[in-house]
Amino acid sequence: MRDFQFPGRSPVYSTHGMAATSMPASTLAALDVLRAGGNALDAAVAAVAVQCVVEPASTGIGGDCFCLYAPAGKKTVYALNGSGRAPGAATIDWYESQGMTAMENTSPHTVTIPGAISAWETLLAAHGTKGFDELLRPAIDYAENGHPVQPKVSSDWKGSVAKLQKGGSTPFLPGCGTPAPGDMFYQPQLAETLKKIARQGSRGFYEGEVAADIVATLRARGGLQTEEDFFNGRTAAEFVTPIKIGYKGYDVWQIPPNGQGIVGLMILGMLEAYGAAPDGPLGVTRTHRHVEAARLGYRDRDAFVADPAHVSVPVGKMLDPAYLASLRGLIRDDVAMKHLPAAGEAAMPLHRDTVYLCVVDREGNACSFINSLFEGFGSGILAHNSGVMLQNRGVGVRLERGHPTCIAPNKRPMHTISPGMVTKNDEAVMPFGVMGGHYQPMGHSWFLTNLLDYGLDIQEAIDLPRLMPFKGKLQVERGIPLAIVDQLSRMGHEIETVERPHGGGQAIWIDRARGVLCGGSEPRKDGLALGY
Secondary structure, three states: OOOOOOOOOOOEEEOOOEEEEOOHHHHHHHHHHHHOOOOHHHHHHHHHHHHHHHOOOOOOOOOEEEEEEEOOOOOOOEEEEEOOOOOOOOOHHHHHHOOOOOOOOOOHHHOOOOOHHHHHHHHHHHHOOOOHHHHOHHHHHHHHHOEEOOHHHHHHHHOOHHHHHHOOOHHHOHHHOOOOOOOEEOOHHHHHHHHHHHHHOOHHHHOHHHHHHHHHHHHHOOOOOOHHHHHHHOOOOEEEOOEEEEEOOEEEEEOOOOEOHHHHHHHHHHHHHHOOOOOOOOOHHHHHHHHHHHHHHHHHHHHHOOOOOOOOOOHHHHOOHHHHHHHHOOOOOOOOOOOOOOOOOOOOOOOOEEEEEEEEOOOOOEEEEEEEEEOOOOOOEEEOOOOEEEOOHHHHOEOOOOOOOEOOOOOOOOEOOOOEEEEEOOEEEEEEEEEOHHHHHHHHHHHHHHHHOOOOOHHHHHHOOOEEEEOOEEEEOOOOOHHHHHHHHHOOOOEEEOOOOOOEEEEEEEEOOOOEEEEEEOOOOOOEEEEO
């Protein structure tokens, strides 16, 4: 239990239902749906639709969606991949003919066909009890009648001015600046688009005026997207077989590749044999081991994780206990690895801005839900007539022949968004997620080991200061003790202090023995967990 003389927040307890999101308005929308008789999936869709309005730097209907859903009494976890595909004309030959060797994050070529609306509709058809006409009402109201900008959203907005200017997104720069905390912001064009979706379902997005507006916007900037690509995108979302790994008597579930959730499972698989480090959750032994395991996991991600419809991804071997044990054998407690071996090498050869939310209802249905534009404001390109901000998920592809993530027609890029689910004895125990682009596998494993190895409560496990290996450096939040930072530096880690915190997380623990729910929400964001 936390020391109540110090700043912090307590876990939230309730009995009938709970939602944890990164925005107060989103959490409230979810609870309103639950109290009106909707289930966890209904509430999640209503909540994320609100976030697509009130947290526009992080998410939007021009982005993608992944979901894990554990229905009460079914003893199964459903996984939905709602990531968009490249245009049908996106061949490596075309990019080479243009002299392009890499994707620029504000280019129209980074805009894959958005999968979010297809995903929402597919999920509701399979597991929901309510329709878009009811669930989109709160989001429409916020877009049409305005909403006060929250502090973290305002901060994120400031960092995207140049991108928004380049993308011609003038409505998002009112008065040639960005909104301050508490300023009202209105999106009337987006409200009309949401109304079309409420009336027509996904056809209101992937066909007709909205699709035509998005395609015209992208084509004017040199994009290859067509209205046929959008028509095909309506049915792009698909249920897939989730992947899992055992950890401390629980099963931890993730979406399979093209998502990077497998990396979080790999990190857990490498760490489990260690148990809790003797110097505690912020000691140098724990932090060093975790970082080294993450470096190896990300190494394999960059080499192997891609769209399995186009290339063979060695999922089984990446999660093989013998392979993970051999990776763990590369980790020394006294020094950082100076050079990582080639991907897949050990003892066995091998053939950024996002919103996450979770909801549990009174029946025990558990929903783990994530929706993303990738980087802040995605590509920065706004389709003005429809009010749709467009993602830049195509940054995750390579313009390199032979690479698993090389661009190809209708191919999905490597995806960072990763909802998580924990089960025990085939029953959901906790939907959870830690957003933050590349940070997510590190964040998932950090949060779970905080909870399961070090005995932190669900809120403390989210609160604990974070660090992450990225591009050869060890990025640390200011909350990591300076003495630990110094020791990590002496061990060979190149330290970089980050200005923006690493990601944001939510989680809800289902305590069936006591009949209560226990939730935590990210202090690095504006949101909260609430139950009733």
